[in-house]
Amino acid sequence: MFCPSSPPAGLLDKAFQYIDLHQNEFVETLKEWVAVESDSVQPLPRLRQELLRMMALAADELRRLGASVDSVDLGDQQLPNGQTLPIPPIILAELGNDPKKPTVCFYGHLDVQPARKEDGWLTDPYTLTEVDGKLYGRGATDNKGPVLAWINAVSTFRSLEEDLPVNIKFVIEGMEEAGSVGLEELVRKEKDQFFSGVDYIVISDNLWLSQRKPALTYGTRGNSYFRVEVKCRDQDFHSGTFGGILNEPMADLVALLGSLVDSSGHILIPGIYDQVAPLTEEERKMYKAIHLDLEEYRRSSRVKRFLFDTKEEILMHLWRYPSLSIHGIEGAFDEPGAKTVIPGQVIGKFSIRLVPHMDTSAVEKQVKQHLENIFSKRNSSNQMAVSMTLGLQPWIANIKDNQYLAAKRAIRTVFGTEPDMIRDGSTIPIARIFQDTVQKSVMMLPLGAVDDGEHAQNEKINRWNYIEGSKLFAAFFLELAKLH
Numbered sequence: 001m002f003c004p005s006s007p008p009a010g011l012l013d014k015a016f017q018y019i020d021l022h023q024n025e026f027v028e029t030l031k032e033w034v035a036v037e038s039d040s041v042q043p044l045p046r047l048r049q050e051l052l053r054m055m056a057l058a059a060d061e062l063r064r065l066g067a068s069v070d071s072v073d074l075g076d077q078q079l080p081n082g083q084t085l086p087i088p089p090i091i092l093a094e095l096g097n098d099p100k101k102p103t104v105c106f107y108g109h110l111d112v113q114p115a116r117k118e119d120g121w122l123t124d125p126y127t128l129t130e131v132d133g134k135l136y137g138r139g140a141t142d143n144k145g146p147v148l149a150w151i152n153a154v155s156t157f158r159s160l161e162e163d164l165p166v167n168i169k170f171v172i173e174g175m176e177e178a179g180s181v182g183l184e185e186l187v188r189k190e191k192d193q194f195f196s197g198v199d200y201i202v203i204s205d206n207l208w209l210s211q212r213k214p215a216l217t218y219g220t221r222g223n224s225y226f227r228v229e230v231k232c233r234d235q236d237f238h239s240g241t242f243g244g245i246l247n248e249p250m251a252d253l254v255a256l257l258g259s260l261v262d263s264s265g266h267i268l269i270p271g272i273y274d275q276v277a278p279l280t281e282e283e284r285k286m287y288k289a290i291h292l293d294l295e296e297y298r299r300s301s302r303v304k305r306f307l308f309d310t311k312e313e314i315l316m317h318l319w320r321y322p323s324l325s326i327h328g329i330e331g332a333f334d335e336p337g338a339k340t341v342i343p344g345q346v347i348g349k350f351s352i353r354l355v356p357h358m359d360t361s362a363v364e365k366q367v368k369q370h371l372e373n374i375f376s377k378r379n380s381s382n383q384m385a386v387s388m389t390l391g392l393q394p395w396i397a398n399i400k401d402n403q404y405l406a407a408k409r410a411i412r413t414v415f416g417t418e419p420d421m422i423r424d425g426s427t428i429p430i431a432r433i434f435q436d437t438v439q440k441s442v443m444m445l446p447l448g449a450v451d452d453g454e455h456a457q458n459e460k461i462n463r464w465n466y467i468e469g470s471k472l473f474a475a476f477f478l479e480l481a482k483l484h
Helices: 009-021 023-034 045-064 140-159 183-189 249-258 281-289 294-301 311-319 360-377 402-415 429-438 463-483
Strands: 068-072 076-078 084-086 090-095 103-109 129-131 134-136 167-173 200-203 215-220 222-231 323-330 345-354 383-392 420-424 441-444 460-462
Touching: 009 023, 009 140, 009 463, 023 045, 023 140, 023 463, 045 068, 045 084, 045 090, 045 140, 045 167, 103 140, 103 429, 134 140, 134 463, 140 460, 140 463, 183 429, 200 402, 200 429, 215 402, 215 441, 222 249, 222 360, 249 323, 249 345, 249 360, 281 311, 281 420, 294 311, 311 420, 345 360, 360 383, 402 441, 402 463, 429 441, 460 463
Parallel strands: 103 167, 103 200, 200 441, 215 420
Antiparallel strands: 068 090, 076 084, 090 167, 129 134, 134 460, 222 345, 222 383, 323 345
């Protein structure tokens, strides 16, 4: 803040002061937004109406800022049971079109996961409740709080009657938790219209690695989801009548699943590691610099021990190496009691988290070849079929891009520290979609702390994160304008 290359300290101070003074209003708006039960996961008419109400609220808020707002109608969603439900519109909004300024596009979502008080919430999930500086409520951190923090930053410049340092575009959807229905199609369609002048894309839909140290996210893993089906016949068997004279589908499936990964987490599929990007010295240093209390992480995860002993190894195996997880078996007996049944047909489900430079089609081929090879060695008379039901590519950004530099400077200004440079072990498809389609720099700038509990009971965002996050976005606008 005090070096000559920083934005005008006077304007920054004014912006920060304004945000501090108006923080209760900002919390109040978050309370109004959390009160809308915008659950996109349960396909119920009442909840879809709530989603439409949520999107209308957001559109009104953006119009109040002076943005031109287009709520893109996506029509209806046909459900497997024949029911038809409206798809909430995707908001495309624009504020400013000065060719001398950079244009930043912000992506966020306003739908939430289901939540009920009786599931273990200490407070009503749809009533934002503050306890010890923590704002509890469904959607507080995922993703209503971060969307509002961006709006708070924009409204601060407006209220101070100061020129916005950047042109801003918004892409706000209401179906992220249900697979972002219609979003990819819209991004491709708008590539040469709405996105044509965009220089940078910012997503704020993930969390820090710690409770107090901010982070910048520059990569996510992809995901290939598989089902392997072993079938003898449509009907189950009695184990007293048929046990000992059949190739049992369950035994075949257990052998197949057991051939995928060893007890140290190493994937046993031949060739699977061939495309993994080699570890560079620069990357190794970045992992070393990340702050992670390993003992605290283990305790809070409630596990006895991890597969690796060092911070670096754990983070690398979460972020930059692939992993294989076995999720379940369909068709098997899984209820209490003793049932002497031989399932006639079973389906195993597993997935592989992919990393650069792995490719979903190559992985699909390797998995099928491996399982066919294992199955053929069993000489089973059953039928086996493998299919990949989901194939999402990994995403990685160039951290030397201007917006990463601007975000680092803004974090130093607001929090007085360097950010952890992190990846996310899960899959956030929209980052890759934006990068591939719009062909511009994509950055994830999270606001929430590691213990915010997105998707869980008692989800929260700290007041500190929400308010300092609003300042962070304001400082980011100024820094980006200067670097562009």
